[in-house]
Amino acid sequence: MKIILNSKKTKETALWLFFVGPIFILFTMFFFVPIISGIVYSFTDWDAINSDFNFVGLKNYIFALSIDTDFVASLGRTFYLAFFNVVLTNVLAMLFASALVSNFKHNNKIRTAIFLPNVISMVICGFIWQVMFTKIIGKFGVATGLGFLDRSWLGDPDTVLFSILLVSLWYGVGYVMTIDIAALQSVNESLIEAASLEGANGWQTFWKVKLPVILPTVMVGVFMNVSGSLKMFDLVFSLTGGGPGRASELAMLNVYREAYQFNNYGLGSAKAVILSVIIIAITIFQFRITAKNEVEM
Template identity: 35%
Template sequence: MAKRKAAFYSMTIPALLLFFAFHTFPALQGIFYSFTNWDGYSDGYDFVGFKNFKSLFTDTNVLNSYLFTFKYAIVVTVLINIISLLIALGLNSRIKYRNFFRGVYFLPNVLGVLIVGYIFNYIYSNAIPILGDKLGSSVLSTNILGNEKWAWVGIVIVAVWQGIAFNTILYLSGLQTIPRDLYEASDLDGANKWQTFWKITFPMLAPFFTINMVLAMKGGLMVFDQIVALTGGGPGRATQSIAMLIYQGGFQGGEFAYQSANAVVYFIVIVVISVIQLKFLQKRELDA
């Protein structure tokens, strides 16, 4: 018994120390600096209380980044879940080579986000415009990432293309837990495909739907890599997400304390949205 305890502590304590050193301590430092005016490189700083937090609510750059991030996260979450559910339903049916197609659809999840972003950046800026010139299409000849109005759509396409892979696998796992007897009984009762989906499939997938919605929303709110690879926050500030603003302002713009306050607010917003999602979706699970 003593040896088992010693082995447990020898594995747990180093992990806790590493977690505290590289996660908890930096987070606590960020909270501390959010109450100062430190620029990130000077030797001294002064405490300013809640001044940074008050300024956030009147800063147009911060407000615009929140609006962009929320718009992006909502659109990406909806599209990922609709498309991945449709793909999962198709792959769960008895089609030839379905295991091959499962591997193909999961492939985007294996690739790095930055790598995928740089590949699509080349496609948007070179391949599609060249194709547009050959087809005589003025729409395709323009790089969508350089358009202030439509650049965010290019980022959404990349995020959805890569995000559906993981969600599809989760939906497939959920579909395989549904007893075939329910579908056989539904067929005997004369239910059509839509009624079967709405009355059997979707209610039985409720826990998986909850997980996918929360994960997709969290990923959308924390978007960073795709923007770095595709637009850098531009044109202008049209695609500057909250995470991108915190990085650029905190590490490049001499606003370390100010953006630390932004990060604290950002963390609270993500937690609140995740909790609301879980409460609402889990209630729907019980009602289903």
């Protein structure tokens, strides 16, 4: 009897190893181990030149946060851009989605066009817009008499972040809009009819009837947008390279450069940890808010 039980247990263990084992090992090796080693490296002076390194305590963290003003500035810039990006992307996406759930016959084609940038690599989108900003928009301004359009959009520290925001909206609105359309279509027709019988106008129906129903789905779009904005890298890499000077250097680009351009792996790791902790904190904060919302509803 005991032997049979044992073999049953062995069999179950073998099944676990077969089904979950491979990905558990890969995930641990290429995700969990690097997290731990990244934290360890962040306390060292490891660089690309010397193969051995020394522990330096909190030196990298102190340097990153109090001496390296460029890093702190890049963090501020990232938050600033992320804030406007998240608000504008979601407002525009909801506006477009509301317009596109009507019976207008070309709605599908319009949706296809607005979603299109999403299937293109973001780094390629940066190049596309480099052409727009440097070769097209200025000429359009001259031709139409809108002289203010004819300026160095990417070369001027005052406009470069705005230019990045514009491209980011062009890229990101379609994705959130797609989520919002699905959410709006899931609202029960009879709810809307009831509201309209009660004399509610479109605006009231949206805020009081539709939005509460679709909020959980809409929040998914918002979250993806928040973390995407905080990690923005590809677009800046190809559109501005962080310039002019460092005027558009976002946090991720600063970390990348510290590690791969200046070869300071230890300092780069510390910066990566700082950025990650911020993103993790914001993510957990978001999870909490939605959990609370769902309970209330």
